[in-house]
Amino acid sequence: MSGVKLWIQEIPAGDNVAGPCPHKPADDRCLSCILDDSDYFSTLSLQAKRALQEFLEFKSFNRHALLYREGRASDDLFILISGQVKVYKSLPNGRQQIHKLAVIPGDLIACEDLYLDRYSSTAEAICTTNVCFLPKRHLPQIISRHQEIPDTLMRSMARNLNFYIRHIANLGQKNALERVASYLLFLHETHHERNLRSEELRESLTRTELADMIGVTQRTLIRSLKKLESEQAIVLTRDGFVILDKNILEYLSAGD
Amino acid sequence: MSGVKLWIQEIPAGDNVAGPCPHKPADDRCLSCILDDSDYFSTLSLQAKRALQEFLEFKSFNRHALLYREGRASDDLFILISGQVKVYKSLPNGRQQIHKLAVIPGDLIACEDLYLDRYSSTAEAICTTNVCFLPKRHLPQIISRHQEIPDTLMRSMARNLNFYIRHIANLGQKNALERVASYLLFLHETHHERNLRSEELRESLTRTELADMIGVTQRTLIRSLKKLESEQAIVLTRDGFVILDKNILEYLSAGD
DNA sequence: CCAATCCGCTGACATTTGTCATCGCGGTGG
DNA sequence: CCACCGCGATGACAAATGTCAGCGGATTGG
Numbered sequence: 126m127s128g129v130k131l132w133i134q135e136i137p138a139g140d141n142v143a144g145p146c147p148h149k150p151a152d153d154r155c156l157s158c159i160l161d162d163s164d165y166f167s168t169l170s171l172q173a174k175r176a177l178q179e180f181l182e183f184k185s186f187n188r189h190a191l192l193y194r195e196g197r198a199s200d201d202l203f204i205l206i207s208g209q210v211k212v213y214k215s216l217p218n219g220r221q222q223i224h225k226l227a228v229i230p231g232d233l234i235a236c237e238d239l240y241l242d243r244y245s246s247t248a249e250a251i252c253t254t255n256v257c258f259l260p261k262r263h264l265p266q267i268i269s270r271h272q273e274i275p276d277t278l279m280r281s282m283a284r285n286l287n288f289y290i291r292h293i294a295n296l297g298q299k300n301a302l303e304r305v306a307s308y309l310l311f312l313h314e315t316h317h318e319r320n321l322r323s324e325e326l327r328e329s330l331t332r333t334e335l336a337d338m339i340g341v342t343q344r345t346l347i348r349s350l351k352k353l354e355s356e357q358a359i360v361l362t363r364d365g366f367v368i369l370d371k372n373i374l375e376y377l378s379a380g381d
Numbered sequence: 382m383s384g385v386k387l388w389i390q391e392i393p394a395g396d397n398v399a400g401p402c403p404h405k406p407a408d409d410r411c412l413s414c415i416l417d418d419s420d421y422f423s424t425l426s427l428q429a430k431r432a433l434q435e436f437l438e439f440k441s442f443n444r445h446a447l448l449y450r451e452g453r454a455s456d457d458l459f460i461l462i463s464g465q466v467k468v469y470k471s472l473p474n475g476r477q478q479i480h481k482l483a484v485i486p487g488d489l490i491a492c493e494d495l496y497l498d499r500y501s502s503t504a505e506a507i508c509t510t511n512v513c514f515l516p517k518r519h520l521p522q523i524i525s526r527h528q529e530i531p532d533t534l535m536r537s538m539a540r541n542l543n544f545y546i547r548h549i550a551n552l553g554q555k556n557a558l559e560r561v562a563s564y565l566l567f568l569h570e571t572h573h574e575r576n577l578r579s580e581e582l583r584e585s586l587t588r589t590e591l592a593d594m595i596g597v598t599q600r601t602l603i604r605s606l607k608k609l610e611s612e613q614a615i616v617l618t619r620d621g622f623v624i625l626d627k628n629i630l631e632y633l634s635a636g637d
Numbered sequence: 638c639c640a641a642t643c644c645g646c647t648g649a650c651a652t653t654t655g656t657c658a659t660c661g662c663g664g665t666g667g
Numbered sequence: 668c669c670a671c672c673g674c675g676a677t678g679a680c681a682a683a684t685g686t687c688a689g690c691g692g693a694t695t696g697g
Contacts, residue, residue: 217635222550237542275531282538286493289545294470294478296552297596340553379473
């Protein structure tokens with residue numbers, strides 16, 4: 126895999142601490158701008174950013190393009206810049222389970238495969254998406270020089286673990302309606318986390334994808350959405366939905 | 382939380398590489414013996430082990446005792462020495478979802494809460510269990526001195542991520558029978574991984590706990606076990622089961 | 638020895654979820 | 668403009684799963 130080189134705005138020598146990049150608006154090809162958007166990487170020192178810059182490359186994917194495929198040699202780690210990526214596992218019976226949506230810039234993709242020879246999942250862009258990728262073979266070198274990097278990775282992995290645990294609890298103990306309500310609330314949170322204003326939450330997944338994420342069939346998903354609508358919790362719109370009453374939604378997501 | 386100090390067998394100066402501890406049989410209070418059993422820690426250098434030793438403490442728990450409780454201040458990281466621990470999350474509706482069983486010596490417990498103020502789950506001993514715990518506040522110091530430590534932690538976290546992803550796929554896309562079959566196969570694998578010989582796999586969870594793990598009710602779990610028995614895949618025994626035909630089990634775990 | 642308890646197990650029935658076939662809308666390309 | 672296709676949506680029915688009440692064996696403690 127190969128891509129476009131990234132660069133960092135030159136900053137007066139001696140300025141070693143992290144800080145917002147001077148570009149206004151942000152430049153998609155400037156590593157500092159990219160990392161400033163990220164929860165994890167924004168606090169990296171300039172040196173660490175420079176070290177990353179040396180090995181990071183930039184690449185674009187269109188809808189339905191695969192970042193990587195389950196079973197292929199696992200060579201790279203990905204950092205989301207913009208767009209959305211779904212990561213899923215295929216089962217012997219042909220079904221798919223989406224276990225992760227990367228939507229927030231800075232989200233790390235494939236960190237679970239860091240120590241595996243082959244990717245354990247498939248990652249697919251669900252809209253036009255920009256990422257940078259970091260060949261894994263360079264990581265030991267980067268890590269040995271910059272202790273902030275493993276710390277950053279560990280923070281990201283720990284956050285992922287918590288996300289998965291919540292997902293497991295939802296899948297294991299909630300019925301379809303509760304799961305759908307939980308997902309909509311989750312979407313609402315990330316929406317705010319990204320500082321988006323609009324009342325309407327745009328849904329980027331198809332009904333079938335959403336069903337594959339929350340572990341039900343499309344039929345059941347739609348039944349649950351209708352139920353939420355009839356309970357006045359949400360309104361379905363053209364390509365998304367609006368939350369009418371967050372309390373009702375929370376009540377329905379908990380189940381009794 | 383406080384416990385008993387661990388120690389390391391003195392080894393001639395200059396011997397800096399990792400190696401099996403000379404104790405035969407292994408000594409439960411000797412850190413080297415403990416770590417030798419672990420996939421992750423066994424390769425640590427002697428210096429790193431010594432650094433850990435300084436902060437690790439040993440503690441025992443009886444069945445049903447809690448290592449920590451969801452919502453309490455998250456101060457420690459745990460390493461399993463012997464016994465078994467279940468880690469679960471409680472939901473608003475009163476149900477529990479077990480997301481992790483620590484059964485193999487060296488298993489890390491609570492690493493998902495490393496960067497959180499409070500534990501996000503509850504950990505409970507399901508039999509007499511020995512662990513050591515490491516106060517999190519000492520980690521930055523240990524990490525800055527020994528780069529192998531974050532690497533070890535990351536390996537463990539990556540493995541956990543993969544385990545969770547598989548669990549999510551099972552919960553989301555398999556029916557009860559397939560999940561039960563998958564779990565039994567998983568148990569069979571860990572059994573071998575621990576070099577246990579007996580044909581009979583001892584089940585340490587109650588039916589209800591097992592149900593809480595695979596996300597079904599106890600009623601459904603038993604239905605599925607009976608089905609597996611009637612298909613000649615397994616035989617239920619006094620306190621465990623025997624796999625009669627691994628192929629049948631694999632076939633049933635895949636679903637078509 | 639008995640009572641109390643925990644746990645595995647079962648039947649009967651209600652509810653949820655999946656399956657399958659089908660319809661219709663909206664976009665897209667010839 | 669029309670044919671095609673992907674996607675959302677629906678009804679009817681089948682299958683899986685949950686709920687609840689209850690039985691009985693094993694263990695524990697008096």
